[in-house]
Amino acid sequence: MTERKRVPTKAYQNPGFLESKDARALRILSEYLEPKSRFDHHKVDDTIVFMGSARIKSREAAEEMLRKAKTEKDQERAQMALRMSAYYEAARELATRLTTWSKELDRVERRFVVCTGGGPGIMEAANRGAAEARGLNVGLTISIPVEEFDNPYVTRELSFHFHYFFMRKFWFAYLAKAVIVFPGGYGTLDELFELLTLVQTRKMRKPLPMVLFGTEYWRQVIDFDALVRHGTIDARDVELMHRTDSIDDAYDWLILQLAEHALGQPGPTL
Numbered sequence: 001m002t003e004r005k006r007v008p009t010k011a012y013q014n015p016g017f018l019e020s021k022d023a024r025a026l027r028i029l030s031e032y033l034e035p036k037s038r039f040d041h042h043k044v045d046d047t048i049v050f051m052g053s054a055r056i057k058s059r060e061a062a063e064e065m066l067r068k069a070k071t072e073k074d075q076e077r078a079q080m081a082l083r084m085s086a087y088y089e090a091a092r093e094l095a096t097r098l099t100t101w102s103k104e105l106d107r108v109e110r111r112f113v114v115c116t117g118g119g120p121g122i123m124e125a126a127n128r129g130a131a132e133a134r135g136l137n138v139g140l141t142i143s144i145p146v147e148e149f150d151n152p153y154v155t156r157e158l159s160f161h162f163h164y165f166f167m168r169k170f171w172f173a174y175l176a177k178a179v180i181v182f183p184g185g186y187g188t189l190d191e192l193f194e195l196l197t198l199v200q201t202r203k204m205r206k207p208l209p210m211v212l213f214g215t216e217y218w219r220q221v222i223d224f225d226a227l228v229r230h231g232t233i234d235a236r237d238v239e240l241m242h243r244t245d246s247i248d249d250a251y252d253w254l255i256l257q258l259a260e261h262a263l264g265q266p267g268p269t270l
Contacts, residue, residue, distance in 0.1 A: 031167040035160050039175070042157060043108065046262065047115035047138060047175040048098055048254070050091055051191050052122025052182030054149075058092075059085040087182045087214060088125040090247050094180065095129030095137075097251050103135055105263070110136055112177060112258060117141065117168075118159060122182045124151035131155075140168050169194060177262040178254050179210045181241075183217040199240055200233075209257035211250050212243045 017023055057065065062085040066078035095114045102112040114130035116123035118139025130137035131153040139154030141161050150159070162168040173195060181192050198204035212218045227233040244250050 028164060028167060031162055031164055032170070035171055038158065038160075042110065042136065044110045044113050044136070044138070044158070044175070046111060046177040047113050048102075049172050049176045049179045050095060050114060050116045050122060050126035050182070051172075051179065051184060051188050052087065052091065052125075053084075053184040053188060054117075054119045054121040054123060055185070056084050056088050056121040056125075056183070057081050058088045058125065061085070084183070087122060090213065091122050091125035091180070091182055092129035092132075094247050094250055095126040096133045097129075097247075098254065099130040099133035099135035099137070101255065103133070112262075113138055113158075115140065115172070115175065116154075117172075117187075118151065118154050119149045120151055122184065124153060127151055127153035140171055142168050173198060173204065176208060177206070178258060179208060180250065180254070181210065181212050183214045183221075189222075196237075196240060200237055207257070207261035209254060209261070210241045211254065212241045213245070213250060215243050215245050218243065 011017060018026065059082070062078065062082040065081055066075070069075040069078040098112065099114055102110075105111050113136055114126050115138035116126045118127070118141035123139070127137045127139060128151070136155045136158060137153070138158045139150070139160065141150055141154075141159065142165060143161055143163050160168075160171070162171075169191060172191065176195075179195060181188060184192075192210075195204075195208065195210065199208055199210075224233075224238045228235050228238060242250075242253050244253070
């Protein structure tokens with residue numbers, strides 16, 4: 001009987017090795033190099049990042065939820081969802097306006113592309129608004145055990161799926177030229193405070209205008225003034241964020257900041 005010749009497996013084609021702890025560095029590196037190759041291919045120079053809760057519903061979804069509510073508790077949840085849906089609609093409109101503006105800047109290089117975490121809620125709203133303006137938009141999705149986390153409005157070629165939270169947050173920060181933070185929970189707070197820390201400590205050298213959208217929500221959730229009173233941050237650190245409830249104000253302030261600090265300066269700096 002002729003013995004079958006054994007074909008050796010190359011290391012980069014060995015799934016057992018690639019999925020092992022010994023190859024973790026390769027997996028981390030791939031979550032840098034693979035997105036970079038796609039951003040370069042599509043000439044995405046920089047982004048405007050939208051952050052906010054995955055749980056906030058669109059107005060139509062909240063109204064449907066209210067129509068179906070039967071118990072008093074269900075009605076209370078639906079009423080809150082309807083109130084919070086104003087943030088979904090604001091993110092959607094703001095993304096549309098910013099995308100329309102950015103498309104007029106350069107027909108070759110893609111400047112100030114809307115970027116989100118690729119999920120539902122505020123993320124969906126911003127991707128949806130950018131798509132409605134016929135603009136490319138980015139979704140940096142994380143692999144978590146939640147069904148139907150992706151939203152359908154992300155540009156297919158710029159839809160990324162990350163295993164490592166820190167690599168996902170790297171791409172949020174690395175390309176961002178502005179950030180808009182809508183009401184959100186643990187994930188939003190984590191992303192907000194990491195960016196504030198980078199700016200405060202000057203580890204991020206580029207200007208990064210940040211908008212906190214929803215003054216009453218943020219006033220109740222985070223008492224920045226208390227941090228100043230207790231001496232744990234400087235009074236100037238509160239000024240790292242522009243707080244507003246107005247789509248017009250957020251848009252005008254961001255355009256002014258981007259025109260002053262980012263136009264004519266393509267490429268990320270971190």
